[in-house]
Amino acid sequence: MTEQETVTAALLVIGEEILSGRTQDENIAYIAGSLDRIGIALSEVRIVPDGIAEISGAVNSLRQQFNYVLTTGGIGPTHDDVTTDAIASALARPVVEDDPRAIEAMRECFPGKELGPGLRRMARLPEGAELVPNPLSGAPGYMIDNVVVMAGVPLIMRTMMDNVVRRLDTGTRVSSRCIRVDAVEGEVAQTLADLQAAHPKVRIGSYPFFEESGYGTHVVFRSKDVDLIDNAARALRGALETSGTRYAEVSASAEG
Amino acid sequence: MTEQETVTAALLVIGEEILSGRTQDENIAYIAGSLDRIGIALSEVRIVPDGIAEISGAVNSLRQQFNYVLTTGGIGPTHDDVTTDAIASALARPVVEDDPRAIEAMRECFPGKELGPGLRRMARLPEGAELVPNPLSGAPGYMIDNVVVMAGVPLIMRTMMDNVVRRLDTGTRVSSRCIRVDAVEGEVAQTLADLQAAHPKVRIGSYPFFEESGYGTHVVFRSKDVDLIDNAARALRGALETSGTRYAEVSASAEG
Secondary structure, eight states, X not given: OOOOOOEXXXXXXXXXXXXXXXXXXXXXXXXXXXXXXXXXXXXXXXXXXXXXXXXXXXXXXXXXXXXXXXXXXXXSSSTTXXXXXXHHHHHTOOEESSOHHHHHHHHHHSTTOOOOHHHHHTTOEETTOEEEOXXXXXXXXXXXXXXXXXXXXXXXXXXXXXXXXXXXXXXXXXXXXXXXXXXXXXXXXXXXXXXXXXXXXXXXXXXXXXXXXXXXXXXXXXXXXXXXXXXXXHHHHHHHHHHTOOEXXXXXXXXX | OOOOOOEEEEEEEEOHHHHTTSSOOOSHHHHHHHHHHTTEEEEEEEEEOSOHHHHHHHHHHHHHHSSEEEEESOOSSSTTOOHHHHHHHHHTOOXXXXXXXXXXXXXXXXXXXXXXXXXXXXXXXXXXXXXXXOTTTSOOEEEETTEEEEOSSHHHHHHHHHHHTTTSOOOOOXXXXXXXXXXXXXXXXXXXXXXXXXXXXXXXXXXXXXXXXXXXXXXXXXXXXXXXXXXXXXXXXXXXXXXXXXXXXXXXXXXX
Protein backbone atom coordinates (compact mmCIF):
# COMPACT_ATOMS: atom_id res chain seq x y z
CA MET A 1 0.00 0.00 0.00
CA THR A 2 1.44 3.38 -0.95
CA GLU A 3 0.95 6.20 1.49
CA GLN A 4 -1.29 8.89 0.00
CA GLU A 5 -1.16 12.48 1.04
CA THR A 6 -3.23 13.20 4.12
CA VAL A 7 -6.27 15.43 3.58
CA THR A 8 -6.99 17.56 6.65
CA ALA A 9 -9.93 19.62 7.85
CA ALA A 10 -10.83 21.93 10.71
CA LEU A 11 -14.33 22.47 12.07
CA LEU A 12 -15.47 25.88 13.27
CA VAL A 13 -18.59 25.72 15.44
CA ILE A 14 -20.30 29.10 15.64
CA GLY A 15 -22.27 28.82 18.82
CA GLU A 16 -22.64 31.28 21.64
CA GLU A 17 -25.24 28.95 23.15
CA ILE A 18 -22.60 26.21 23.48
CA LEU A 19 -20.05 28.55 25.07
CA SER A 20 -22.59 29.70 27.65
CA GLY A 21 -23.35 26.09 28.60
CA ARG A 22 -26.97 26.44 27.50
CA THR A 23 -26.72 23.84 24.74
CA GLN A 24 -24.81 20.56 24.49
CA ASP A 25 -23.06 20.27 21.12
CA GLU A 26 -24.47 17.51 18.92
CA ASN A 27 -22.63 18.28 15.69
CA ILE A 28 -18.94 17.64 16.31
CA ALA A 29 -19.15 13.85 16.63
CA TYR A 30 -21.32 13.52 13.49
CA ILE A 31 -18.97 15.62 11.37
CA ALA A 32 -15.86 13.93 12.84
CA GLY A 33 -17.26 10.51 12.00
CA SER A 34 -18.34 11.58 8.49
CA LEU A 35 -14.88 12.94 7.69
CA ASP A 36 -13.14 9.90 9.18
CA ARG A 37 -15.15 7.60 6.90
CA ILE A 38 -13.93 9.40 3.74
CA GLY A 39 -10.31 9.61 4.84
CA ILE A 40 -10.20 13.26 5.88
CA ALA A 41 -8.40 13.89 9.16
CA LEU A 42 -10.29 16.31 11.39
CA SER A 43 -7.30 18.07 12.93
CA GLU A 44 -8.80 20.87 15.00
CA VAL A 45 -12.17 22.09 16.23
CA ARG A 46 -12.87 25.61 17.42
CA ILE A 47 -16.02 26.96 19.03
CA VAL A 48 -16.41 30.75 18.85
CA PRO A 49 -19.21 33.25 19.57
CA ASP A 50 -21.53 34.72 16.93
CA GLY A 51 -19.26 37.67 16.10
CA ILE A 52 -17.91 38.71 12.70
CA ALA A 53 -14.37 39.35 13.99
CA GLU A 54 -14.21 36.05 15.89
CA ILE A 55 -15.54 34.00 12.97
CA SER A 56 -13.49 35.60 10.20
CA GLY A 57 -10.33 35.50 12.32
CA ALA A 58 -10.74 31.79 12.98
CA VAL A 59 -11.62 31.01 9.34
CA ASN A 60 -8.53 32.76 8.06
CA SER A 61 -6.27 31.09 10.60
CA LEU A 62 -7.68 27.61 9.95
CA ARG A 63 -7.99 27.70 6.17
CA GLN A 64 -4.27 28.36 5.85
CA GLN A 65 -3.39 25.40 8.05
CA PHE A 66 -5.78 22.74 6.75
CA ASN A 67 -7.18 21.61 3.41
CA TYR A 68 -10.78 22.35 4.38
CA VAL A 69 -12.60 24.44 6.94
CA LEU A 70 -16.19 23.42 7.74
CA THR A 71 -18.44 25.73 9.73
CA THR A 72 -21.76 25.16 11.46
CA GLY A 73 -24.20 27.77 12.68
CA GLY A 74 -25.05 31.40 12.13
CA ILE A 75 -26.73 31.19 8.71
CA GLY A 76 -30.33 31.62 9.87
CA PRO A 77 -32.63 34.60 9.34
CA THR A 78 -32.04 36.64 12.49
CA HIS A 79 -29.79 39.56 13.42
CA ASP A 80 -27.35 37.30 15.32
CA ASP A 81 -26.70 35.18 12.21
CA VAL A 82 -23.53 36.82 10.93
CA THR A 83 -21.60 33.88 9.46
CA THR A 84 -22.07 34.91 5.82
CA ASP A 85 -20.77 38.41 6.48
CA ALA A 86 -17.81 36.93 8.36
CA ILE A 87 -16.97 34.43 5.59
CA ALA A 88 -17.24 37.14 2.93
CA SER A 89 -14.96 39.35 5.00
CA ALA A 90 -12.43 36.53 5.54
CA LEU A 91 -12.35 35.71 1.82
CA ALA A 92 -12.52 39.36 0.72
CA ARG A 93 -15.64 38.72 -1.39
CA PRO A 94 -18.74 40.86 -1.65
CA VAL A 95 -22.07 39.54 -0.34
CA VAL A 96 -24.71 39.01 -3.05
CA GLU A 97 -28.29 39.77 -1.96
CA ASP A 98 -31.21 37.61 -3.15
CA ASP A 99 -29.17 34.84 -4.75
CA PRO A 100 -31.69 33.47 -7.30
CA ARG A 101 -30.80 29.81 -6.62
CA ALA A 102 -31.36 30.26 -2.89
CA ILE A 103 -34.63 32.18 -3.44
CA GLU A 104 -35.85 29.40 -5.75
CA ALA A 105 -34.94 26.69 -3.21
CA MET A 106 -36.86 28.46 -0.47
CA ARG A 107 -39.89 29.07 -2.69
CA GLU A 108 -40.00 25.33 -3.44
CA CYS A 109 -40.00 24.57 0.29
CA PHE A 110 -42.67 27.16 1.12
CA PRO A 111 -44.92 27.37 -1.95
CA GLY A 112 -47.11 30.43 -2.02
CA LYS A 113 -45.45 31.99 1.00
CA GLU A 114 -44.09 35.50 0.69
CA LEU A 115 -40.35 35.70 1.34
CA GLY A 116 -39.99 38.52 3.85
CA PRO A 117 -36.72 40.16 4.93
CA GLY A 118 -35.98 37.34 7.41
CA LEU A 119 -36.13 34.55 4.85
CA ARG A 120 -34.40 36.71 2.24
CA ARG A 121 -31.52 37.16 4.67
CA MET A 122 -30.81 33.46 4.09
CA ALA A 123 -30.40 34.17 0.35
CA ARG A 124 -27.45 36.49 1.05
CA LEU A 125 -24.34 34.58 -0.05
CA PRO A 126 -20.68 35.44 -0.62
CA GLU A 127 -20.03 35.93 -4.35
CA GLY A 128 -18.96 32.65 -5.96
CA ALA A 129 -20.62 30.33 -3.43
CA GLU A 130 -21.72 26.87 -4.63
CA LEU A 131 -24.93 25.82 -2.88
CA VAL A 132 -25.32 22.90 -0.48
CA PRO A 133 -28.99 21.91 -0.60
CA ASN A 134 -31.25 21.92 2.45
CA PRO A 135 -34.24 19.69 1.74
CA LEU A 136 -35.76 20.38 5.16
CA SER A 137 -36.23 24.15 5.03
CA GLY A 138 -34.80 25.34 1.73
CA ALA A 139 -32.26 27.86 2.98
CA PRO A 140 -28.96 26.51 1.62
CA GLY A 141 -25.47 26.06 2.97
CA TYR A 142 -22.59 26.64 0.59
CA MET A 143 -19.03 25.86 -0.38
CA ILE A 144 -16.60 28.60 -1.36
CA ASP A 145 -12.85 28.20 -1.91
CA ASN A 146 -11.89 25.62 0.74
CA VAL A 147 -14.63 26.66 3.18
CA VAL A 148 -17.88 24.72 3.71
CA VAL A 149 -20.70 26.58 5.47
CA MET A 150 -23.52 24.57 7.06
CA ALA A 151 -26.50 25.15 9.33
CA GLY A 152 -26.21 24.67 13.10
CA VAL A 153 -29.55 22.91 13.64
CA PRO A 154 -28.40 19.26 13.91
CA LEU A 155 -31.14 17.81 11.69
CA ILE A 156 -30.37 20.27 8.88
CA MET A 157 -26.59 20.07 9.35
CA ARG A 158 -26.73 16.30 8.88
CA THR A 159 -28.50 16.47 5.52
CA MET A 160 -25.98 19.09 4.41
CA MET A 161 -22.98 17.07 5.63
CA ASP A 162 -24.27 13.96 3.86
CA ASN A 163 -24.24 16.00 0.64
CA VAL A 164 -20.87 17.62 1.31
CA VAL A 165 -18.95 14.36 1.87
CA ARG A 166 -19.62 13.46 -1.77
CA ARG A 167 -18.03 16.71 -2.96
CA LEU A 168 -14.76 16.84 -0.99
CA ASP A 169 -11.39 15.54 -2.15
CA THR A 170 -10.90 12.47 -0.01
CA GLY A 171 -7.77 10.78 1.28
CA THR A 172 -6.82 7.26 2.23
CA ARG A 173 -9.04 6.19 5.03
CA VAL A 174 -7.43 5.70 8.42
CA SER A 175 -8.39 2.29 9.74
CA SER A 176 -8.70 1.59 13.42
CA ARG A 177 -8.99 -1.32 15.80
CA CYS A 178 -9.80 -1.29 19.48
CA ILE A 179 -8.79 -3.82 22.13
CA ARG A 180 -10.38 -3.69 25.56
CA VAL A 181 -7.82 -4.52 28.24
CA ASP A 182 -9.02 -5.51 31.73
CA ALA A 183 -6.34 -3.49 33.53
CA VAL A 184 -6.01 0.13 34.57
CA GLU A 185 -3.83 2.30 32.35
CA GLY A 186 -0.99 2.46 34.87
CA GLU A 187 -0.55 -1.33 34.74
CA VAL A 188 -0.16 -1.45 30.96
CA ALA A 189 1.58 1.90 30.45
CA GLN A 190 5.05 0.39 30.00
CA THR A 191 3.74 -2.32 27.67
CA LEU A 192 2.05 0.31 25.52
CA ALA A 193 5.09 2.59 25.50
CA ASP A 194 7.27 -0.32 24.28
CA LEU A 195 4.61 -1.24 21.73
CA GLN A 196 4.44 2.31 20.38
CA ALA A 197 8.25 2.44 20.10
CA ALA A 198 8.26 -0.84 18.17
CA HIS A 199 5.41 0.22 15.85
CA PRO A 200 6.09 3.89 15.07
CA LYS A 201 3.82 3.96 12.00
CA VAL A 202 0.73 2.96 14.01
CA ARG A 203 -0.78 5.58 16.29
CA ILE A 204 -1.54 3.81 19.58
CA GLY A 205 -3.99 5.59 21.86
CA SER A 206 -4.94 4.60 25.39
CA TYR A 207 -8.33 5.53 26.88
CA PRO A 208 -9.36 4.56 30.40
CA PHE A 209 -13.01 3.63 30.91
CA PHE A 210 -15.17 3.22 33.98
CA GLU A 211 -18.41 1.33 33.44
CA GLU A 212 -20.82 -0.48 35.69
CA SER A 213 -19.51 -3.75 34.26
CA GLY A 214 -15.96 -2.86 35.27
CA TYR A 215 -13.08 -0.62 34.38
CA GLY A 216 -10.02 -0.90 32.21
CA THR A 217 -8.32 0.54 29.17
CA HIS A 218 -9.35 0.79 25.54
CA VAL A 219 -6.28 0.59 23.34
CA VAL A 220 -6.94 2.06 19.89
CA PHE A 221 -4.65 1.41 16.92
CA ARG A 222 -4.90 3.84 13.98
CA SER A 223 -3.08 3.67 10.65
CA LYS A 224 -3.78 3.87 6.94
CA ASP A 225 -2.23 0.38 6.62
CA VAL A 226 -4.36 -2.44 8.01
CA ASP A 227 -1.41 -4.85 7.99
CA LEU A 228 0.57 -2.59 10.31
CA ILE A 229 -2.41 -2.44 12.67
CA ASP A 230 -2.70 -6.23 12.62
CA ASN A 231 0.99 -6.59 13.49
CA ALA A 232 0.77 -4.17 16.40
CA ALA A 233 -2.46 -5.72 17.71
CA ARG A 234 -0.90 -9.20 17.53
CA ALA A 235 2.09 -7.97 19.51
CA LEU A 236 -0.19 -6.50 22.18
CA ARG A 237 -2.21 -9.71 22.48
CA GLY A 238 1.04 -11.64 22.90
CA ALA A 239 2.27 -9.33 25.63
CA LEU A 240 -1.07 -9.48 27.47
CA GLU A 241 -1.18 -13.28 27.30
CA THR A 242 2.36 -13.48 28.66
CA SER A 243 1.42 -11.31 31.63
CA GLY A 244 -1.92 -13.08 32.14
CA THR A 245 -3.97 -9.93 31.49
CA ARG A 246 -7.48 -10.44 30.08
CA TYR A 247 -8.53 -8.61 26.93
CA ALA A 248 -11.19 -8.60 24.22
CA GLU A 249 -11.41 -7.31 20.67
CA VAL A 250 -13.97 -4.48 20.66
CA SER A 251 -14.42 -3.41 17.08
CA ALA A 252 -12.72 -3.18 13.74
CA SER A 253 -13.45 -0.46 11.21
CA ALA A 254 -13.41 -0.74 7.45
CA GLU A 255 -10.21 -1.12 5.52
CA GLY A 256 -8.19 1.77 4.19
CA MET B 1 -25.29 48.39 38.95
CA THR B 2 -21.75 49.23 37.87
CA GLU B 3 -20.27 47.21 35.07
CA GLN B 4 -17.32 45.16 36.30
CA GLU B 5 -14.52 44.04 34.07
CA THR B 6 -15.29 40.84 32.21
CA VAL B 7 -13.23 37.80 33.16
CA THR B 8 -12.67 35.52 30.17
CA ALA B 9 -11.52 31.95 29.69
CA ALA B 10 -10.72 29.55 26.88
CA LEU B 11 -11.02 25.77 27.06
CA LEU B 12 -8.53 23.49 25.32
CA VAL B 13 -9.80 19.93 24.93
CA ILE B 14 -6.94 17.52 24.25
CA GLY B 15 -8.68 14.65 22.59
CA GLU B 16 -7.70 12.71 19.51
CA GLU B 17 -10.59 10.36 20.26
CA ILE B 18 -13.05 13.24 19.85
CA LEU B 19 -11.50 14.42 16.58
CA SER B 20 -11.73 10.91 15.14
CA GLY B 21 -15.42 10.71 16.00
CA ARG B 22 -14.85 7.78 18.34
CA THR B 23 -15.97 9.64 21.46
CA GLN B 24 -18.71 12.21 22.05
CA ASP B 25 -17.41 15.10 24.18
CA GLU B 26 -19.03 15.29 27.62
CA ASN B 27 -16.83 17.94 29.20
CA ILE B 28 -17.47 21.19 27.32
CA ALA B 29 -21.02 21.77 28.56
CA TYR B 30 -20.09 21.04 32.19
CA ILE B 31 -17.15 23.45 32.14
CA ALA B 32 -19.11 26.10 30.23
CA GLY B 33 -21.92 25.95 32.78
CA SER B 34 -19.52 26.03 35.74
CA LEU B 35 -17.74 29.12 34.41
CA ASP B 36 -21.02 30.83 33.55
CA ARG B 37 -22.22 30.41 37.14
CA ILE B 38 -19.18 32.23 38.54
CA GLY B 39 -19.25 35.06 36.02
CA ILE B 40 -16.39 33.93 33.76
CA ALA B 41 -17.15 34.19 30.05
CA LEU B 42 -16.05 31.10 28.15
CA SER B 43 -14.95 32.81 24.94
CA GLU B 44 -13.42 30.05 22.85
CA VAL B 45 -13.04 26.27 22.85
CA ARG B 46 -10.42 24.38 20.87
CA ILE B 47 -10.07 20.64 20.41
CA VAL B 48 -6.61 19.48 19.33
CA PRO B 49 -4.83 16.09 19.03
CA ASP B 50 -2.51 14.64 21.67
CA GLY B 51 0.65 16.29 20.29
CA ILE B 52 3.12 18.52 22.11
CA ALA B 53 3.33 21.07 19.30
CA GLU B 54 -0.45 21.29 18.87
CA ILE B 55 -1.11 21.65 22.61
CA SER B 56 1.66 24.14 23.41
CA GLY B 57 0.84 26.23 20.34
CA ALA B 58 -2.81 26.48 21.33
CA VAL B 59 -2.01 27.21 24.99
CA ASN B 60 0.31 30.05 24.08
CA SER B 61 -2.15 31.55 21.62
CA LEU B 62 -5.09 31.33 24.03
CA ARG B 63 -3.41 32.43 27.26
CA GLN B 64 -2.46 35.73 25.67
CA GLN B 65 -6.02 36.42 24.57
CA PHE B 66 -7.99 35.35 27.65
CA ASN B 67 -7.64 35.60 31.43
CA TYR B 68 -7.60 31.83 31.90
CA VAL B 69 -6.94 28.74 29.82
CA LEU B 70 -8.41 25.47 31.08
CA THR B 71 -7.31 22.17 29.56
CA THR B 72 -8.77 18.67 29.78
CA GLY B 73 -7.07 15.41 28.88
CA GLY B 74 -3.62 14.00 28.34
CA ILE B 75 -2.43 13.80 31.96
CA GLY B 76 -2.75 10.03 32.40
CA PRO B 77 0.03 7.44 32.74
CA THR B 78 0.53 6.34 29.13
CA HIS B 79 2.90 7.34 26.32
CA ASP B 80 0.20 9.35 24.53
CA ASP B 81 -0.35 11.59 27.61
CA VAL B 82 1.86 14.54 26.69
CA THR B 83 -0.04 17.50 28.15
CA THR B 84 2.43 18.18 30.97
CA ASP B 85 5.37 18.29 28.58
CA ALA B 86 3.40 20.60 26.30
CA ILE B 87 2.39 22.96 29.13
CA ALA B 88 5.96 23.07 30.46
CA SER B 89 7.18 23.85 26.95
CA ALA B 90 4.57 26.58 26.45
CA LEU B 91 5.43 28.22 29.78
CA ALA B 92 9.20 27.62 29.42
CA ARG B 93 9.33 25.72 32.73
CA PRO B 94 11.21 22.51 33.50
CA VAL B 95 9.25 19.35 34.34
CA VAL B 96 9.79 18.09 37.90
CA GLU B 97 9.79 14.29 38.27
CA ASP B 98 8.21 12.60 41.30
CA ASP B 99 6.53 15.68 42.76
CA PRO B 100 6.24 14.66 46.45
CA ARG B 101 2.71 16.08 46.85
CA ALA B 102 1.48 14.09 43.87
CA ILE B 103 3.24 10.92 45.01
CA GLU B 104 1.68 11.34 48.46
CA ALA B 105 -1.81 11.84 46.99
CA MET B 106 -1.52 8.69 44.89
CA ARG B 107 -0.19 6.66 47.82
CA GLU B 108 -3.24 7.69 49.85
CA CYS B 109 -5.52 6.49 47.05
CA PHE B 110 -3.70 3.19 46.57
CA PRO B 111 -2.33 2.23 50.01
CA GLY B 112 0.33 -0.45 49.88
CA LYS B 113 0.52 -0.41 46.10
CA GLU B 114 3.90 0.09 44.47
CA LEU B 115 4.00 3.18 42.26
CA GLY B 116 5.49 1.92 38.98
CA PRO B 117 6.70 4.07 36.08
CA GLY B 118 3.12 4.48 34.75
CA LEU B 119 1.71 5.94 37.95
CA ARG B 120 4.87 7.96 38.56
CA ARG B 121 4.40 9.56 35.14
CA MET B 122 1.37 11.28 36.69
CA ALA B 123 3.64 12.85 39.33
CA ARG B 124 5.59 14.70 36.62
CA LEU B 125 4.53 18.38 36.90
CA PRO B 126 5.78 21.67 35.48
CA GLU B 127 7.85 23.51 38.09
CA GLY B 128 5.68 25.84 40.15
CA ALA B 129 2.39 23.96 39.66
CA GLU B 130 -0.28 24.21 42.37
CA LEU B 131 -2.16 20.93 42.71
CA VAL B 132 -5.85 20.38 41.98
CA PRO B 133 -6.91 17.36 44.03
CA ASN B 134 -8.34 14.19 42.48
CA PRO B 135 -10.22 12.29 45.19
CA LEU B 136 -11.15 9.51 42.76
CA SER B 137 -7.74 8.25 41.67
CA GLY B 138 -5.15 10.46 43.34
CA ALA B 139 -3.27 11.71 40.29
CA PRO B 140 -3.73 15.48 40.49
CA GLY B 141 -4.51 18.24 38.06
CA TYR B 142 -2.79 21.57 38.56
CA MET B 143 -2.85 25.33 38.10
CA ILE B 144 0.17 27.23 36.85
CA ASP B 145 0.25 30.90 35.83
CA ASN B 146 -3.16 31.40 34.18
CA VAL B 147 -3.43 27.79 32.99
CA VAL B 148 -5.59 25.12 34.66
CA VAL B 149 -4.83 21.50 33.74
CA MET B 150 -7.50 18.85 34.38
CA ALA B 151 -8.12 15.20 33.57
CA GLY B 152 -10.18 14.19 30.53
CA VAL B 153 -12.19 11.39 32.17
CA PRO B 154 -15.52 13.17 32.79
CA LEU B 155 -16.02 11.86 36.32
CA ILE B 156 -12.56 13.01 37.42
CA MET B 157 -12.72 16.29 35.47
CA ARG B 158 -15.92 17.23 37.31
CA THR B 159 -14.41 16.83 40.77
CA MET B 160 -11.43 18.89 39.63
CA MET B 161 -13.60 21.61 38.08
CA ASP B 162 -15.72 21.84 41.24
CA ASN B 163 -12.50 22.56 43.14
CA VAL B 164 -11.13 24.98 40.53
CA VAL B 165 -14.18 27.27 40.45
CA ARG B 166 -13.46 28.21 44.07
CA ARG B 167 -9.92 29.32 43.15
CA LEU B 168 -10.48 31.50 40.06
CA ASP B 169 -10.95 35.27 40.05
CA THR B 170 -14.61 35.64 39.21
CA GLY B 171 -16.52 38.35 37.41
CA THR B 172 -20.04 39.69 37.51
CA ARG B 173 -22.33 36.88 36.56
CA VAL B 174 -24.14 37.23 33.25
CA SER B 175 -27.84 36.67 33.81
CA SER B 176 -30.06 35.20 31.16
CA ARG B 177 -33.73 34.74 30.38
CA CYS B 178 -35.33 32.65 27.69
CA ILE B 179 -38.70 33.18 26.01
CA ARG B 180 -40.15 30.44 23.81
CA VAL B 181 -41.91 31.96 20.79
CA ASP B 182 -44.35 29.83 18.79
CA ALA B 183 -43.16 31.12 15.42
CA VAL B 184 -40.32 30.17 13.09
CA GLU B 185 -37.30 32.43 13.20
CA GLY B 186 -38.06 34.04 9.85
CA GLU B 187 -41.38 35.36 11.14
CA VAL B 188 -39.86 37.13 14.14
CA ALA B 189 -36.53 38.12 12.58
CA GLN B 190 -37.49 41.76 12.00
CA THR B 191 -39.00 42.07 15.49
CA LEU B 192 -35.81 40.72 17.02
CA ALA B 193 -33.56 42.93 14.90
CA ASP B 194 -35.54 46.00 16.01
CA LEU B 195 -35.42 44.78 19.61
CA GLN B 196 -31.64 44.29 19.50
CA ALA B 197 -31.19 47.77 18.03
CA ALA B 198 -33.31 49.29 20.81
CA HIS B 199 -31.53 47.32 23.57
CA PRO B 200 -27.85 47.37 22.59
CA LYS B 201 -26.59 46.43 26.08
CA VAL B 202 -28.54 43.16 26.11
CA ARG B 203 -27.25 40.34 23.91
CA ILE B 204 -30.31 38.87 22.19
CA GLY B 205 -29.83 35.39 20.71
CA SER B 206 -32.30 33.48 18.57
CA TYR B 207 -32.28 29.67 18.47
CA PRO B 208 -34.75 27.68 16.37
CA PHE B 209 -36.00 24.42 17.86
CA PHE B 210 -37.83 21.44 16.42
CA GLU B 211 -39.49 19.16 18.95
CA GLU B 212 -42.23 16.59 18.81
CA SER B 213 -44.48 19.06 20.58
CA GLY B 214 -43.90 21.67 17.90
CA TYR B 215 -41.35 24.06 16.58
CA GLY B 216 -40.48 27.67 17.15
CA THR B 217 -37.78 29.99 18.40
CA HIS B 218 -36.04 30.35 21.74
CA VAL B 219 -35.10 33.97 22.31
CA VAL B 220 -32.33 34.29 24.91
CA PHE B 221 -31.49 37.60 26.60
CA ARG B 222 -28.06 37.88 28.24
CA SER B 223 -26.67 40.78 30.27
CA LYS B 224 -24.96 41.48 33.56
CA ASP B 225 -27.84 43.81 34.42
CA VAL B 226 -31.10 42.04 35.22
CA ASP B 227 -33.10 45.25 34.85
CA LEU B 228 -31.96 45.66 31.26
CA ILE B 229 -33.00 42.07 30.54
CA ASP B 230 -36.41 42.71 32.08
CA ASN B 231 -36.91 45.79 29.92
CA ALA B 232 -35.99 43.96 26.72
CA ALA B 233 -38.13 40.94 27.61
CA ARG B 234 -41.09 43.22 28.35
CA ALA B 235 -40.66 44.89 24.98
CA LEU B 236 -40.63 41.52 23.22
CA ARG B 237 -43.77 40.34 25.03
CA GLY B 238 -45.50 43.55 23.99
CA ALA B 239 -44.53 43.13 20.34
CA LEU B 240 -45.63 39.48 20.33
CA GLU B 241 -48.98 40.32 21.91
CA THR B 242 -49.55 43.06 19.33
CA SER B 243 -48.92 40.62 16.49
CA GLY B 244 -50.95 37.84 18.16
CA THR B 245 -47.94 35.49 18.42
CA ARG B 246 -48.00 32.98 21.27
CA TYR B 247 -45.06 32.76 23.66
CA ALA B 248 -44.04 31.36 27.06
CA GLU B 249 -41.37 32.17 29.60
CA VAL B 250 -38.96 29.21 29.69
CA SER B 251 -36.47 29.88 32.43
CA ALA B 252 -34.73 32.59 34.37
CA SER B 253 -31.24 32.21 35.77
CA ALA B 254 -29.84 33.69 38.97
CA GLU B 255 -29.22 37.37 39.30
CA GLY B 256 -25.91 39.02 38.50
